[in-house]
Amino acid sequence: MTWDHPRGYEPVVAASDAYSAETGIEISWDKRSLQAFADEPILCLAERYDFIVLDHPHVGQIATSGALLPLPAPADLADSLGGSMESYLWDGVYWAYAIDAACQMAAFLPDLGAPLPEFWEDLLAPDAARFRPLTPLLPVDAFDMMMTLIAGRGEEVMPHDPERFFSDESGRYALGVLRALYRLGPAEQVEMNPIRVLEAMSSTAEFACSPCLFGYVNYVRPGFRAHRVAYFDLPLCKGFLRPRAILGGAGIGVSADTDHPEEAIAFARRLASPPIQGGVYLANNGQPASRQVWLEQASNPDTSAFFEGGFHTMDNAWTRPRDAWFLDFVDDICEIMPDFFRKEIAPDAFLSRINTLYRHHLKGN
Secondary structure (H helix, E strand, O other): OEEOOHHHHHHHHHHHHHHHHHHOOOOOOOEEOHHHHHHOOHHHHHOOOOEEEEOHHHHHHHHHHOOEOOEOOOOOHHHEOOOOOHHHEEOOEEOOEEEEOOEEEEEEOHHHOOOOOOEHHHHHOOOHHHHOEOOOOOHHHHHHHHHHHHHHOOOOOOOOOOOOOOOHHHHHHHHHHHHHHHHHOOHHHHHOOHHHHHHHHHHHOOOOEEEEEEOOHHHHOOOOOOOOOEEEOOOEOOOOOOOOOEEOOEEEEEEOOOOOHHHHHHHHHHHOOHHHHHHHHHHOOOOOOEHHHHHHHOOOOOOHHHHOOOHHHHHOOEOOOOOOOHHHHHHHHHHHHHHHHHOOOOHHHHHHHHHHHHHHHHHHO
């Protein structure tokens, strides 16, 4: 089971076909929506599938449920990019191998020649409309962006404080940027995920940039859409030296219920290896997790607008909490996030609601 986008489906199918031709082992794939990729319990999927392509915030729950097999350590940890491989390590055990690397980065249309924001404060300025931004503010993306902004101020959000998920000062800053971006774009941004934003940018040329979304290599490839997208470093918070985008991407895990554990683990390791990542996987709309492949592709004119343009941001990505309580906490935040934009909730009042939910989930688990 993988997720429903050319980046999620086509490379694993192609790699499986190549593996079948070599070994005689046949692997078939189903796909689920991007929302289900983030939400659907891995335990349920592991009852029906040998392989699950998954999001790393699930690893805390996976370790507790026993849904997946513990995997041998990766062959080359130095090949991990931006913590991609390490994000599947929990309590000393690897629960998946990284096959896809992503983080929140910034995208633009080079042909339009519009200015690009260097700092988040640029988007708070009176002339910010000149950037012509479009931002995915679907609840989960808006909350991820909030955490990216806070981490960009040197405050990686972790459960250090039992009362507050992050400081009030950083929370107000992040909410201020989010509200400014909402006002600079159409109200439909609250219903848009990164794919919808990239589709709008690459098909209409109405918007010049998206300052924060999970990057997709597909949209820089010639012929993928009418307009080629490129990527640039995530804007900085003034006074801070590097972007700290939330890590995304995907890993492949092996069900604990598989009838073929040795064969399944062998294929998972093969899929994560640089020769496959930089070969059949990349050639079929894949977005590799191999550092070696990213560095090689930085000089490829067909893909350098992604692999070079987004490398610095990707290499400085950070891993959000993966504790068992975190996914339910995010689900509850997503229920209230649209109200912040549509009902103009005051930042302090909204921060109070976030911290109330945080305390509930942290103490309940």
